[in-house]
Structures are given as C-alpha cells and as structure tokens.
Amino acid sequence: MKEDLKNPHPGLETVVQGLAQASEHASCLVKGPLDPCILVIMGASGDLTTRKLVPALFNLFMNKGLPKPFLVAGCGRTPLDDPAFREHIGAGRDFGDPRAWTEFAAAFHYVQVDYDSEASIRSLADRLAELDARHHTGGNRIFYLATPPSLYQTLADLLGRVGLGAQGRGGRPFTRIVIEKPFSHDLETAVQLNRILARGFEESQIFRIDHYVAKETVQNILVFRFANAIFEPIWDRRFIDYVSITAAETLGVEHRAGYYEQAGVLRDMFQNHMLQLLAMCAMEPPARFEPDRVRDEKVKAFRSLRPFPADRLDDHLVLGQYGSGKMNDRPVQAYREEPGVDPGSIVPTFAMMRVFIDNWRWQGVPFYLTSGKRLPGKLTQIAIRFKRVPHSMFRHVLTETVPANVLTLGIQPEETIRLTFQTKNPGAEVCLRTVRLEFDYLKDYDGPVLDAYEKALLDCMQGDQMLFWRQDGVEACWSFIMPVIEACEQCQDPGRRLRVYPAGTWGPPGAETLLPDTALWRT
Numbered sequence: 187m188k189e190d191l192k193n194p195h196p197g198l199e200t201v202v203q204g205l206a207q208a209s210e211h212a213s214c215l216v217k218g219p220l221d222p223c224i225l226v227i228m229g230a231s232g233d234l235t236t237r238k239l240v241p242a243l244f245n246l247f248m249n250k251g252l253p254k255p256f257l258v259a260g261c262g263r264t265p266l267d268d269p270a271f272r273e274h275i276g277a278g279r280d281f282g283d284p285r286a287w288t289e290f291a292a293a294f295h296y297v298q299v300d301y302d303s304e305a306s307i308r309s310l311a312d313r314l315a316e317l318d319a320r321h322h323t324g325g326n327r328i329f330y331l332a333t334p335p336s337l338y339q340t341l342a343d344l345l346g347r348v349g350l351g352a353q354g355r356g357g358r359p360f361t362r363i364v365i366e367k368p369f370s371h372d373l374e375t376a377v378q379l380n381r382i383l384a385r386g387f388e389e390s391q392i393f394r395i396d397h398y399v400a401k402e403t404v405q406n407i408l409v410f411r412f413a414n415a416i417f418e419p420i421w422d423r424r425f426i427d428y429v430s431i432t433a434a435e436t437l438g439v440e441h442r443a444g445y446y447e448q449a450g451v452l453r454d455m456f457q458n459h460m461l462q463l464l465a466m467c468a469m470e471p472p473a474r475f476e477p478d479r480v481r482d483e484k485v486k487a488f489r490s491l492r493p494f495p496a497d498r499l500d501d502h503l504v505l506g507q508y509g510s511g512k513m514n515d516r517p518v519q520a521y522r523e524e525p526g527v528d529p530g531s532i533v534p535t536f537a538m539m540r541v542f543i544d545n546w547r548w549q550g551v552p553f554y555l556t557s558g559k560r561l562p563g564k565l566t567q568i569a570i571r572f573k574r575v576p577h578s579m580f581r582h583v584l585t586e587t588v589p590a591n592v593l594t595l596g597i598q599p600e601e602t603i604r605l606t607f608q609t610k611n612p613g614a615e616v617c618l619r620t621v622r623l624e625f626d627y628l629k630d631y632d633g634p635v636l637d638a639y640e641k642a643l644l645d646c647m648q649g650d651q652m653l654f655w656r657q658d659g660v661e662a663c664w665s666f667i668m669p670v671i672e673a674c675e676q677c678q679d680p681g682r683r684l685r686v687y688p689a690g691t692w693g694p695p696g697a698e699t700l701l702p703d704t705a706l707w708r709t
Contacts, residue, residue: 219253220252220253220647220648221253221324221359221360221647222253222254222255222256222322222323222324222326223253223256223257223324223328223360223647224256224257224258224259224314224317224318224323224326224327224328225243225258225259225327225328225330225643226258226261226314226327226328226329226330227258227259227260227261227332228261228262228299228301228329228330228331228332228333228337229261229262229331229332229333229334229337230258230261230262230271230275230296230332231260231262231263231264231266231271231274232262232332232333233441234332234366235260235332236274236275238639239330239332239639239643240275240276241279241639242637242639242640242643243290243643244281244290245636245640246643246644247286247290248283248286251634251640251644252647253647255321256293256323257293257294257295257317257321257323258293258295259295259296259297259310259313259314259317260275260294260295260297261296261297261298261299261310262296262298262299263298263299263300263301264298265298266296266298267296268294268295268296270296271294271295271296272291272294275291276291295313295317297309297310297313301333301337301340301344302340302344303344304347304348307344307345307347307348307350310350311348311349311350314327324359325354325359326359326360326361327350327361327362328361328362328363328364328646328647329345329350329361329362329363329364330363330364330646331363331364331365331366332366334445335366335370335445338365339378339379342363342365342379342382342383342385342386343385343386345363345386346383346385346386346387347386350386351363351386351387351391352386357390357649360649361387361391362393362649363383363387363391363392364393364395364642364646365392365394366395367394367395367396367458367459367655368449368453368454368457368458369394369457369458369660370664371448371449371453372664372671373661373664373665373668376660376661380660389656389657390651392657393642393645393646393651393654394655394656394660395642395655396458396459396462396654396655397638397639397642398433398458398459398462398463398566398638399459399462399463399466399653400638400639400641400642400653401597401598401637401638401641402601402627402635402636403595403596403598404597405653406595406603406627407466407467407568407595408466408480410595410603411471412471418471420572421547422547422548422551423547423549423550423551425572425573426570426571426572426573427551427571427572427574427590428551428552428553428554428571428702429464429467429468429551429552429553429554429568429569429570429571430553430554430556430568430569430571430701431460431463431464431467431553431554431555431556431567431568431569432556432557432565432566432567432568432569433455433459433460433463433556433557433565433566434556434557434558434561434562434563434564434565435557435558435559435560435561435564436513436560436561436563436564437559437560438508438519438521438535438559438560438689439521439524439527439535443524443525443526443527444526446533446535447526447528447531447533449533450533450534450535451534451535451536451537451557451559452534452537452667452670452671452674453667453671455537455557456537456539456555456557456667457663457664457667458655458663459557460539460555460557461488461555461663461666461667462484462655463568464487464541464553465483465484465487465488466484467553467568467570468487468547468548468553469483469484469486469487470486470487470547471483476652477650477652478651478656480652481652481656481659484659485656485658485662486545487543487545488659488662488663488666489662490543490544490545490548491541491542491543491666492541492542492543493669494541494666494669494670494673496669496670496673499670499673499674499683500683502539502540502541502700503537503538503539503540503670503674503683504536504537504538504539504685504693504694504696505534505536505537505674505683505684505685505694506534506535506537506558506684506685506686506687506693506694506697507521507522507531507532507533507534507535507536507684507685507686507687508520508521508535508536508558508559508560508686508688508689509521509686509687509688509689510523511560511689511690511691512688512689512690513560513689513690518560518689520686520689521533521535521559521560532684534674534684535558535560536557536558536559536561536687536693536694536697537555537556537557537558538554538555538556538693538697538700538701539554539556539670540552540554540700540701541555554700556693556697556701560689560690561691561692561693562690562691562692564598564599565598565599566596566597567594567596567597568594568595568597569592569594569595570592570593570594570595571590571591571592572590572591572592572593573590574587574588574589574590588608588618589606589618589620591605591607591608592604592606593605593606601626601627601628602625602626602627603625603627604622604623604624604625605622605623605624606620606621606622607620607621607622607623608621609621641653642654
C-alpha cells in the first residue's frame, strides 16, 4: 500500500524515462539516417501541395532533414511535364537561396493521372518503378492524398487494386499512405472508407494526419504532464475545477464554402482537432512512450466521454454563425453572403460544448470546447482552472475572494506555458496581486523549428504513427459527435438553435452563460 502511495500512476516512471531518452536528441531532426523513398503526392497541382507541402519539404531540405536519395512524384489531372511542374511549385515564392531551390526542385517529377482510371494508376506504377530503378530509392514509397476528400475512397481502392499498397516482408521496402482530415462525413462513411483502405493497406501503413496534433507545443503537453512530478499528482478531479480548450480563427470560410456547407464547425473542428486536444489533456500515462501505447490511452479517453444529453442539448451546447461585422476595422460580409454559401444556410461556424469524461480521474470535471470563425483573434490554447483554496485564512482582512490558480498551455500564436498564483502587494495592508510564471517555448533555443507539416512528413518517413489517428479513435470520436450533429440537424427548427454573432466578436450571446469564466478563452 505504501508503494502505491509513492507512485499513484503505474507506468509514469517508464514514460518519463522514454521522454528523457527522446530529449537527448533534441538538437537533431531525426533519430538516425532515413531510408530513401519516393513521396507520391496525389493532387500535386492543388493548393495544399503548393501552400503547405512544398514549403515544408523545402525547410526539411535546408535543415538536412530529408533522406538521400529522395524524390517527389507529383500526380494530377493537369497536363504538365517535369520542368513545368517545377516552375509551378515555385511560382511567386521567394525561397531565399536560388541555388538551393534549384537543387531541391530537381527531385520533383510529374505524372499525369486520371484519378478514376485503373489503367492510369497502372501507368503510375510503371513510372514509379522507372524512377526507383534510376535513382535507387529502394522501392520505398509514401502516397500522400492531397486531393478533395471525395476522392479518398476511389484512390485507395485503385492503389490497392493495382498492388501499389503492397510492401516487403517486415515492412522492407515500405509503402505508406497519408490521408488528411476530414475522415469522412459521419461514422458510417468513416467505416466504409476504412474498409476500402484495408483492402490494400494494413493499419500500420495508414497515416491519418491531424496537423493540430503535429504542432510542437501540442506534443509538449505530454512532456509537461508526464515528465514533471509536481503536476501529474494534481492532474485530476480533486484539484482541477474545469478545463477550457479554445481554437479561435479570424478567417471566415474563405474558398472552402463547398466543403464547409457540408461540414460545419462540428465536423470540421470538433470530431478531430478539439477531441484530440482533449485527449492529450485527459489521457492516462501509457506504460511505454510508444505509438500504439499512447494511442491506446487516447482511445480510452474517447470511449469514456459521457454521451451527450440530446433531450437537453441547449444546456451543454451553444451554436452560432457569423454575420456581417468588422475585422481589423475592415468591413467583412456575413457567412450567408460568402460565395458558394446558401443564403438561407443554417450551418454553424461557432460552437461551445460542455463535455464530461466518466472515469475515476475526471468524474464531474467539465471540459469546455470552443471553436469558431471570424473571432477577434487567432488563438489556440488550453486553460486548466484549479479549484479555489478550501479555506481562506485571509477572509477577515481581504475585501476580495482569493482567485483560483490557472495553468494555460498556449499553442498558437503564443507558444507558452503560464501559471498564475497569488502574492501580496507591497505595503502595510494585505492586498492580493495575481502574478504568473511563464515559459516561452522558443526562448533560449536556436535549433531548427518544425512546423506541423514538417513534423508530420518527417514522422511518415520514419514510420512513426504516434501523432496520427488510428481507426478505432476515428470511430470513437464519430460515435460521440454524431448524436449531437443529428440532434442539431434533425430537429423541427434547427435554425432556432443557431445564434448569429457579428464578425469580429467573441461569439453569440449565451456563450458566456455556459462557460463560468469567459476570460479563459477570450484572451
């Protein structure tokens, strides 16, 4: 019994040791030499490739974080040859070092592909075999589906059908497939997509990317929790009052109206990003710091979510849609006035949700999840509000109550950890002053910094699935969120629940009544 009191969380010591060992390589991008490979980008002429993937790959190249040899085979419907493709990916961009860019771009090749033609995919297989033989990439391939989600099932089926999902014994040479969220439209289509993926790929080959979790500061939550003995013992219902998780955006729907009209904020943000952030805060320590052990604990957290009370939805959920307003003193139009949006749309662009986790650690502790578009600031953070002191010895001399301690994990734009606590103001009278300890993630660090896509691409090349979704996690989150979505979409008057808020404000009226302290997400 005494031993249990010394270490109330079995496995914690093992996790800390694993994290400490990983930190020995903090100045290195990779654990060791990377195997050569070909990155096959399906949708290579699209926005995701030029805006995210190419800059991420170039930064890895400049920091010597790519394997040698390394090739990119860009695939798309647009008729291009290799020189035209290289010009396309570099158009309008200043990469700083023209000579380095020329060397980097030489690794890019282009294959015109018809996405729903088996014959076209077989031609791609022939071209990959040719590139592999010429550049000695060892038969290692990563297929990145940078296409609209509507093409995932078709491409996964064709790649598997022509044998491009096959890999060698023991994963040598390797074949991997990367898909972006959204992971389908609902639970039924998520199961269907996985069934098709499983025909040609094993689960160990499938990398479902969530760039929120790939952010360095999100990963730092695990290190903060499990490598610091002063925090883990108080990380539960006995000491924590509630947790607020916020992902605020200043942008509107932009060019994504076609997708967003079918998704809305609950599918776009809550089924994936918000629940992943919740899991990082709420999961139990795994026995070992290994991908499947960590993902096991995340799934346990998802499965412990209390089912939403559909008959009392308004007690736990606030939905909103941005109207016209001002951003940075510039007038912006309402969501319903955006190009491609139905003028009578009832799609929510804001949601605040109160959820509970029914397990021993978190019973009774509310988690507030908030995300919205056209809010005053771009902000992603997690605020843990601790319980107030149980008895104030200062109640006879203080005119105010003693504020609770708050721990804030800033993810973007400020990558910080802040802890507030109380001190006395100088002077004869006892007056409280709230001060804070603060850690800046990048202060006193001059090594390479990876953005989310750089980290995700590097993990794909290393075969590390730690930060990627596993299918059981996808299904658990869809199982939790779908009753909420259905209750909102299938009620007799779904527009009644939707509250319009002016663009440039912190959401609709009513949000402040759900969350006890709105300052925890309006900062």
